[in-house]
Amino acid sequence: MAHVSENGSExxxxxxxxxxxxxKEKANKYFKEKDYENAIKYYSEALELNSSNAIYYSNRxxxxxxxxxxxYALADATKALEIDKNYIKGYYRRATSNMALGKFKxxxxxxxxxxxxxxxxxxxRMKYQECNKIVKQKAFERAIASxxxxxxxxxxxxxxxxxxxDDYVGPKLEDGKVTxxxxxEMMDWFKDQNKLHRKCAYQTEKITICGDTHxxxxxxxxxxKLNGLPSETxxxxxxxxxxxxxxxxxxxxxxxxxxxxxxxNNFHVLRGNHETDNMNQMYGFEGEVKAKxxxxxxxxxxxxxxxxxxxxxxxxxxxxMHGGLFSEDGVTxxxxxxIDRNRQPPDSGPMCDLLWSDPQPQNGRSVSxxxxxxxxxxxxxxxxxxxxxLDYIVRSHEVKAEGYEVTHSGKCITVFSAPNYCDQMxxxxxxxxxxxxxxxxxxxxxxxxxxxxxxxxAYANTLMQLGMM
Numbered sequence: 001m002a003h004v005s006e007n008g009s010e011x012x013x014x015x016x017x018x019x020x021x022x023x024k025e026k027a028n029k030y031f032k033e034k035d036y037e038n039a040i041k042y043y044s045e046a047l048e049l050n051s052s053n054a055i056y057y058s059n060r061x062x063x064x065x066x067x068x069x070x071x072y073a074l075a076d077a078t079k080a081l082e083i084d085k086n087y088i089k090g091y092y093r094r095a096t097s098n099m100a101l102g103k104f105k106x107x108x109x110x111x112x113x114x115x116x117x118x119x120x121x122x123x124x125r126m127k128y129q130e131c132n133k134i135v136k137q138k139a140f141e142r143a144i145a146s147x148x149x150x151x152x153x154x155x156x157x158x159x160x161x162x163x164x165x166d167d168y169v170g171p172k173l174e175d176g177k178v179t180x181x182x183x184x185e186m187m188d189w190f191k192d193q194n195k196l197h198r199k200c201a202y203q204t205e206k207i208t209i210c211g212d213t214h215x216x217x218x219x220x221x222x223x224x225k226l227n228g229l230p231s232e233t234x235x236x237x238x239x240x241x242x243x244x245x246x247x248x249x250x251x252x253x254x255x256x257x258x259x260x261x262x263x264x265n266n267f268h269v270l271r272g273n274h275e276t277d278n279m280n281q282m283y284g285f286e287g288e289v290k291a292k293x294x295x296x297x298x299x300x301x302x303x304x305x306x307x308x309x310x311x312x313x314x315x316x317x318x319x320x321m322h323g324g325l326f327s328e329d330g331v332t333x334x335x336x337x338x339i340d341r342n343r344q345p346p347d348s349g350p351m352c353d354l355l356w357s358d359p360q361p362q363n364g365r366s367v368s369x370x371x372x373x374x375x376x377x378x379x380x381x382x383x384x385x386x387x388x389x390l391d392y393i394v395r396s397h398e399v400k401a402e403g404y405e406v407t408h409s410g411k412c413i414t415v416f417s418a419p420n421y422c423d424q425m426x427x428x429x430x431x432x433x434x435x436x437x438x439x440x441x442x443x444x445x446x447x448x449x450x451x452x453x454x455x456x457x458a459y460a461n462t463l464m465q466l467g468m469m
Contacts, residue, residue: 310341
């Protein structure tokens with residue numbers, strides 16, 4: 001009887017393995033169609049039937065990378081290597097995850113392993129060399145860093161003596177000031193893929209809230225077409241992540257900063273997790289600025305990003321931030337006002353949470369899918385709102401199929417304004433109108449518009465372009 005039972009168990013295990021393979025193939029099909037959420041779902045079901053298959057973890061890790069869940073991607077790649085330490089793709093996945101999280105030394109260690117095992121692999125050697133270059137650059141920057149007060153890039157600029165060449169026919173400032181005429185001319189100038197003169201670039205009873213735009217300049221123009229240009233009677237708030245990934249980030253940020261100069265009290269911009277040096281180095285903005293202008297120009301953007309507000313409270317009822325709420329209870333609005341924001345964000349604490357955290361459907365908190373900050377539940381939201389006498393929060397930071405999502409019983413709203421994100425997600429974009437004394441949100445959706453044939457991530461670090469393959 002024991003022998004029969006053992007054979008039956010082996011047969012059941014074999015059937016489970018076959019079912020897991022079918023689920024993996026189904027997941028692969030969704031992955032090829034760029035439906036990463038369903039791919040993750042079926043890889044997970046395959047793992048429930050066979051949790052000792054390194055390939056399943058590695059495949060799900062790549063799907064998590066595509067959805068920017070870097071923490072989950074890192075965990076899956078690590079699990080794949082625990083199962084099979086000789087599985088080379090696992091090292092690739094883990095290195096890419098660590099790169100995305102700015103953990104360059106950890107990534108380098110995995111690339112070293114790949115090169116050691118495959119010394120003739122040109123792709124692996126190229127990635128190792130690129131990562132090694134970044135690690136050395138970071139070490140050099142730390143070595144030359146001074147405790148003295150850092151001199152601003154602005155102090156080294158001589159804007160007055162910058163000459164505008166005779167053959168430049170683009171928009172010009174009027175007596176050194178931004179005007180509505182200048183802004184309209186500049187947007188049309190950018191639309192035709194022209195470059196603003198560097199002299200101009202260096203000087204540069206509803207409210208509409210927009211989420212991530214990520215360098216998608218032509219979709220930004222579409223927002224203004226649908227909703228009207230910013231003005232004293234048509235105020236806007238852009239909720240971070242203006243740059244990176246999309247290859248027209250310079251045009252987006254100069255347009256937003258131009259309107260901030262034109263309407264300082266009616267046009268608002270908050271910092272996102274991509275208004276930071278590490279993200280800009282990996283996801284394209286630094287490379288784009290250097291390609292279109294200079295390294296000095298990027299340093300100036302970096303300085304300005306550090307001064308951007310981290311949150312905005314509207315009529316003492318609605319708090320807007322890019323990421324979300326906090327890893328611990330008890331944070332007050334007064335605590336937020338006291339944050340020293342003129343710096344690169346730390347790895348933890350309220351500043352980090354405002355830029356990085358995400359909501360989750362279940363109560364409590366959990367480890368972040370991104371590997372940074374946390375995920376917070378409806379009970380966390382409820383306690384924060386009650387303590388600070390607020391009605392609800394608005395945040396961005398996550399792609400949503402419909403361009404927005406309402407969760408936590410209406411207390412947590414996500415808005416994302418980059419439709420067909422990275423030319424591959426197929427999502428709608430959205431913006432929100434807040435009106436009247438109750439600030440009831442009204443949602444407006446839109447779809448992506450055509451743009452010139454410059455692919456997303458065109459200026460990104462080579463490792464990020466290849467690492468997601």
